[in-house]
Amino acid sequence: MPDIRGETLTARIDGGVCRLCFTRPEAGNTITAALVTEMDAALRRCEDPASGVSVVVLEGAPDVFCTGGDFEGIADDAPSNDPEPLYDLWQRLAEGPFVSVAVVRGRANAGGVGFVAACDLVLAEPSASFSLSELLFGLYPACVLPFLVRRVGRQTAHVMTLTTQPMGAAEALRAGLVDALDEAAEPLLRRHLVRLRRLARPAVARYKQYTAEMDGAWLAARRPAALAANREMFADPAVRAGIRRYVREMKFPWED
Template identity: 50%
Template sequence: MDVVTYQTIKVRFQESICYLTFHRPDANNTINDQLIDECLQVMNQCETSSVTVIVLEGLPEVFCFGADFQEIYQEMKSGRKQASSQEPLYDLWLKLQTGPFVTISHVRGKVNAGGLGFVAASDIVIADQTASFSLSELLFGLYPACVLPFLIRRIGYQKAHYMTLMTKPIFVQEAMEWSLVDACDAQSEVLLRKHLLRLRRLNKKAIARYKQFINSLDDRPRRTKSMALTENQDMFSDPQNQMGIIRYVETGQFPWEKSP
């Protein structure tokens, strides 16, 4: 077993399985540029190696809570008006969806906003009974432009539409009914091991051929990439939305709340 530690993730390889754990406990496992870059490094390594299964995991209380508003806040306060492109993150999700390996999100605790992109792009989602899933973007005048192509592909237009509008969490039983979660158990680690016992029998060439075919049947995320990235950048560059984010980071108040 080979163990590698990065700044924002923990990675270990066990035979043909790569375990990639988001590890930003002081930042609620939010997504920053460093995490995206480190995940892409691991994905690129897995593409050209003997890895056939990638397991994504988070902390016991939170899988991934979306964009790091602290990082965005620092960029805005430094005078940067134009938001950075989310193409690296989108490409990371595309690698999860189309790469020559089986991708599994093992979810415990909260998943929010961009964190749902990792889940929706995975081939298989395993959860325990603490798992919850939400899209909070509209609360800040935003919407999940980059997540939606992956989420609609997985659970359908109307359910993704409902999650976006309501902004509230759905819990694991409902997520199962909506096909956002494939398998659930209070002992999700045991459930994961049972899946891996079967998945580790698959060879890389067969996985690559199958995923190329299955993704050609619904290529929505790749087809809509340019539009999603443009919309996302425009939203995060909007001065009113930026002021809402700055206010939330500084005071904890949502955009609709009046100052005391």
């Protein structure tokens, strides 16, 4: 696969490793329809055995990984806000025939935590933070939770949802949301790639399929309820009005 530079991300393959990088830090690397479409296309190419890809690395900017959904698109009633393509994208990261690695520097919020929780391995710098801010807007992270609970357990996900407070990198390491922490993520990633590159793609694919089945198809089983809950929340006029007010006035729903 040749190097790709899209509207929202870049994709580069080298030695069986595909590095996907969010490229809109000025907008918080928010999740737009274009981002989902471009990443879906990149992952589908990585799933092709002819690509030779056995590791997919997902990364953002030094100060921001991904801050979640595109509130401006929601405020403008953009037609492409259905959660199904994003849930399926996360499930592809979780269960695809490759090792998925999130490299987190800076802030990961809401749907950004979904990307993190979906990956097999999470590497972080001390600047990384993880938060679920949805309840502040009358929402809850319905589509994120199956992936987050699968990784860190129900109570930790419950506390993150209710408090809406950022979790620092060291705390995330203790909670199991982060697998390895270092002052510089790039050398940390290189150290992991030394061994990950040696894993045979067919073996990784079989292993990932086995673990999905061993989990009782956890993600697939929770998909219908997650999508239904997300659609119901975003259909609520009061919720949409609160989001619209936040985008236009930078005021939370409870502020005068």
